[in-house]
Amino acid sequence: MVSSPNLEELRRIGKGAGLSDLAVTGVQPIVEARQAIQNRKALGLHAGMTFTYGNPVRATDPSQLLEGAKSVLVGLRRYQAPLRNKNQRRAAEDSQEQRAVGAVAAYVTSDEYGLLRDGLMAVATRLRAAGARADVVMDDNRLVDRAVASRSGLGWLGRNTMLIHPQLGSWTVIGSVVTDVLIREEVKIVDDECGTCNRCSVECPTGAIDNFGVLDANRCLAWLLQAKGVFPRSHRVALGDRLYGCDDCQVVCPKNGDAQPDVLAAPKSESDVDIVDLLNSSDEQLIARYGHWYIPRRRAEYLRRNALVVLGNIGSSSDPEVERVLENCLDSSSPLVRSHAIWAACRLGKTDLIETRSSDALLEDDPDGFVASELAAWGITPTLDSR
Ligand code: B12
Structure with a gap:
């Protein structure tokens, strides 16, 4: 059996397979996130959405994801910002001569979740080779991705609700590997840099x-x-x-x-339809x-x-x-x-x-x-x- 990896090695493996960054946090419940979801539900701000709102207790308790879970490795993948900027799109809207072209959000114009999964799978495979149990959980109603990412120190939760990484910004998708191995790391929580910007x-x-x-x-x-x-x-x-x-x-x-x-x-697939x-x-x-x-x-x-x-x-x-x-x-x-x-x-x-x-x-x-x-x-x- 190969030796247990540390975070540095896992980060290197993840980055080699499509991730932009990787960090780790424990499996204790994320009580602030649970409270936030429950408050929004009570105020009707969820507009009937299910997702993590369906079962907020489960979605904020990573220990329920895997028997004996001890660590959550959170991965980010940075994707390309939209190719056409707002002004170019406005100019096209104003020009009645052109054919109508619909804009598609940047995160779906390429298979970002597929590549995020590849990066997370590479991390999980390395953990399994060391005899650990490891599952990939990504954009899944069972886990609040942004909250777990912010707790692992990958960024702060911005005014716009996005997880903002100090170097990579917010054009990222997020996923995790839950494992029964304790991966240690001193987490440095990233301070909110939104300040008064609105x-x-x-x-x-x-x-x-x-x-x-x-x-x-x-x-x-x-x-x-x-x-x-x-x-x-x-x-x-x-x-x-x-x-x-x-x-x-x-x-x-x-x-x-x-x-x-x-x-x-x-x-890239279609960004303009x-x-x-x-x-x-x-x-x-x-x-x-x-x-x-x-x-x-x-x-x-x-x-x-x-x-x-x-x-x-x-x-x-x-x-x-x-x-x-x-x-x-x-x-x-x-x-x-x-x-x-x-x-x-x-x-x-x-x-x-x-x-x-x-x-x-x-x-x-x-x-x-x-x-x-x-x-x-x-x-x-x-x-x-x-x-
Ligand atoms: C439901 C959902 C939506 C909904 C609602 C989004 C919302 N803001 O609530 C809709 C359909 C509108 C949506 C839109 C988008 N989404 Co979306 N969505 C989700 C999903 C499935 C659940 C999010 C959720 O739990 N919302 C509930 C609310 C209450 O949570 P929240 O706003 O994130 O707030 C959290 C924090 O504030 C935290 N919190 C509050 N206080 C504190 C304090 C502390 C200390 C801590 C630790 C946490 C904390 O608690 C909350 C719960 O986690 C996640 C995937 C997942 N499983 O997590 C993707 C996800 C959030 N979406 C994502 C994306 C990319 C988008 C869009 C950009 C797509 C697009 N271009 O249209 C937009 C962005 C709009 C926006 N500003 O949110 C990414 C975000 C990546 C990132 N860097 O932040 C995610 C993580 C998907 C993924 N796996 O990559 N989304």
Whole structure:
């Protein structure tokens, strides 16, 4: 059997396999995090999310992850910041000539979690070779990643709720290896460097970060894009061109500077999505292409819902292709899609597309009243059927 590794060796192994940093902490409960989750739940700031909110006691007790657990090795992987900055995206939004392009959050434009897992697996493999038990836990409802990372000394919990590493900033994904070996390290807790800076609060498009380190998920665009039901009408314009996730509170953070990933580069996939192409794709094609995103019930109608809000915000009303996809969506069998198509058509001044449709067809199979309430919001009475 090989000897037990120390943190320095594990850090070297992890870094060689895709991690940007690695630190260690114990398995005692993270009581501050438990309290934070319970408080937010009590105030309704979790907006019905489950994740770590489903079982806060378990999510803040790393000892429950593995029998005999003694240490949690927490790994970070730094990824590339968004390629198009906010100003470039705004310029594209303002130019009605261009095709509508939806923005995708940077952390999903490459397989960062895959490479994070590779780095953590390399660490776990080394521990197992020494006879230890070791499990990888990553973006899992059983563990609060940011809290465990901050306790291991990898960074501080910022105003924007992100774990901010003093050198790497916040463009990171986080995961852990839980093991039954005691890995010793003197943890140096990183002081909060946000100070009085409140750029993330000021620049958040919906004002979701009022209080330091507290996110109101009811207003967070990243959550609203993943939530079930209609996209709240009050936040549709603020959504702008965002199709999946929102990076604004990180883009404006001065701590993110120019640091670049120094680890294995991940192959890039789509960071910009052509909205008309998306809406023209079949459900099967959409799930095949975007199935790695968090999509409610894995139903393509949610991708169409989000794409229609983006189209309403940045689509060109004179583009015949835009008109064609709107017509297709107004004829969709999904009331969710029809209702958002009504919003997009109205926002682009194309109410004629709605007025020329029969009310029976538009209102057909609308058990939750999505279509009816959208029509009422715009004061539209569709043509009555002759039958
Ligand atoms: C639910 C969730 C979301 C929700 C809600 C996020 C939220 N702020 O609550 C939504 C869908 C909105 C979301 C969005 C995003 N997310 Co998210 N999300 C999660 C998930 C699954 C759980 C987070 C959670 O527990 N929230 C509950 C609240 C109460 O926790 P919190 O805000 O993190 O606050 C903690 C601390 O404040 C701590 N705490 C409070 N006081 C104190 C005091 C002390 C001393 C200590 C130690 C701790 C502590 O307690 C809280 C609980 O841990 C984690 C993965 C995981 N398993 O942890 C990823 C995770 C947090 N998300 C991540 C990412 C990348 C994002 C996005 C950037 C994606 C995007 N571009 O759209 C955005 C960022 C938005 C934002 N500012 O949070 C990363 C964050 C990496 C980092 N460097 O911080 C994580 C860790 C995923 C991962 N494994 O890499 N996310």
